[in-house]
Amino acid sequence: MLLIVAALAWLIGTWRTALTAVLAMAAIGVLGVWNPSLDTLSQVLxxxxxxxxIGFATGVAAARSDRFERLLRPVLDVFQTMPQFVYLIPVVALFGVGRAPAVAAAVVYALPAVVRITAQGLRQVDPAALESARSLGATGAQQLRQVQLPLARPALLLAVNQGVVLVLAVVIIGGLVGEGALGYDVVFGLAQGDLATGLVAGAAIVCLGLMLDRVTQPTERRTAKGA
Structure with a gap:
């Protein structure tokens, strides 16, 4: 597992990025919560x-249609201003108590940011590049696939990073509806006054967040090289 994390972090960043990600995962093992951490990681992924x-597909549609973007804007505003706990009410009603409502709540919470960043990144692509593609006879799909998506790569990577961070932020909330793993340990520690359990689980969540951030956020050097 540490080798996989190191390889992913090295591909998208530098050796410092890989070292940070590996140390974060190693710290989880040292804390003695490896199994619940991997359980949480699987749900986050x-x-x-x-x-x-969903976010990329919706963001692309919003970037290509002004009317759809205007209709979508108030919906995204509502989702982004609602407290995290509010998401649990409809998902528990639909899925009951368990992992499914926790994952669904995380998706709804993170989706607006991914949609907005994707749409904004695609809209900010250099118009000259699009005009050149059109002059060469490129279709709309070809412009999207061969021009807009490659040029909007930094924004898309940022959308991935924000999606990971926001999903991880709902882990503790998911512990209230039967998600289990680290979220349950944090909730149990708070409810029972068990500082050791809650603090260790919280530290493991921080380490997971650090590792995922390093793996999904490219450094400036690699971004410039890829561009």
């Missing part, structure tokens, strides 16, 4: 995958 699929 599942929520992030769903968030990115």
């Amino acid at each position: 599942a929520a992030v995958a769903v968030t990115l699929v």
